[in-house]
Amino acid sequence: MRALALTTFLAFSSGSAAIAADISVPTAQGDVAFAGVPQKVAVYDLPSLDTLTALGVSAAGVPEKLYVKHLQDLAGNAAPVGTLFEPNLEALAGLGPDLVVVGGRSAAQKSAVEQVAPAIDMTIGEDLLADSKARLAAFGALFERQDKASELAATLDQKIAAVNAAGKDKGRALIVMTNGPKLAVYGRASRFGWIHEATGMPEAAEHINTANHGDAVSHEFIAEANPDWLFVIDRGAAVGEEGQSAEATLKNPLVEGTNAWKAGHVVYLDAADAYISAGGYTSTITLLDELTAALTKG
Template identity: 60%
Template sequence: MRRLLLSSLTVAALVAPAAAEITVGTAQGEVTLPDAPRTVAVYDMAALDSLLALGVQPAGTIENVTVPALRAQVQDAARVGTLFEPDLEALAGLAPDLIVVGGRSSTQLAAVSQVAPAIDMTFGPDLLSDARARIDGYGAIFGKAGEAAELNASLDAQLAALREAAEGQGRALIVLTNGTRMSAYGKGSRFGWIFEAAGLEEAAPGLDHATHGQAITHEFIAEVNPDWLFVVDRGAAIGEDGQGAEATLRSALVEGTAAWTRGQVVYLDPGAAYISAGGYSAMSLLMGQLTDAFSAADPS
């Protein structure tokens, strides 16, 4: 009887279907994963944003989620370290089927891969394209392809509305404030997707593409005299005390620019712009802000 039972189990094992797998594109190339992981740990805030939008609830994430809308949705998730220092013991205790890193946490890919399969979902220079590709990838991994298609269709519609509202709106400058310091960003930079999305002309072509932007002064802003100023407050994004963006910008020189005098200084949502940009909700929020600002502009 025992021999018959073992034979039956052997036959069942031979004819049982192999575990499903899915191949997805990542920042490190294509990776093959087991289909539909049940327990996921997320170290990238753009990934967290898009996964939550798809209805995927992470079992673990970083200790300090500074984006309020995301923090409210992961209150019950286990804390498994920081962007730069994963807690491998806590991660192992969580026993995830998949770990997602990206951006600031991408350097920890090798470390977390000791615990479970991990993917690097960092964005490349084309944020708009990569954001949609990542959503499609998550949809494939978690069996939510239909939901991913809906999110991307929504982004495409919002992008079309933004481009229509921004047509003929002039020249723009993107400024990041960090306490009393300021940096400017142009096409090809971490915030360059805004120029591409809106189809705007740069007020200061040829800016340094460095991660931290090109350091600027009030005199610089006055000299380039943008029609639009898009402002990201880094201190507010990371929850740091200190001088806010408006106080940093305010001076007689900046107040004399076309952007300031026309009321065309837009303070972008700091968390969405600096922390979770590329995530579905962040991109939707930012494109909505931009579209509303252009739509409300005085055409004269």
């Protein structure tokens, strides 16, 4: 199987002098040259799976748990090949894909899945909106869906423009993630900083730690920041954990005294879309629509 995977890889990898590639696709780890359209694809990265689905590309293999509502139906039409963090190499080998897509939580498993088939890393970085459009274009080119990708990209640009207009002069925002009773905030340079970019709204607090898991804070911190808007992501709800909800965690006299709470400007974003598959096409559209609706109403 390893020998077969290496032989197949020569047809897809960048730098293969023996085969003239039809297309070079940008990935998170550099451009990769492809000699043809992949026919059977296993996808471990949910933003990628979301975008491929929007383009009309069906994955043959997917993670056992998909988390995101609009991806749930894919489980009945694709083989389970492990989890977001742990690929099942035996199941993957049995599927026999000619391409494996990893990214984000599964990016660290790229070398492992390459024992079975060629793999590309399509991680969405902190520049989420730009990366989302770049991945859409790359997948559109790879799977010969350029027209569809252009159509989807135009819609995405319209949605970004709409939320930017809705956020104009609406005050300062604070992005909060809850995890049971725990609170963390995220700034413009963080994984959720795209919310500030999309809305154009300034941060309610300066010098927020840019760590991937956010800057752990208390209710007092939120009160002192006194945001005009609170954008909230419930990690527990995103991953299906039981426990204290975001609403319960935030319901505190200190938070209730903020401008955001008193004005009804506390926006609970779709948790799985925001935490698991942000950057995927449909998830990103959903989140932009939620932000636009809340800011327009407010």
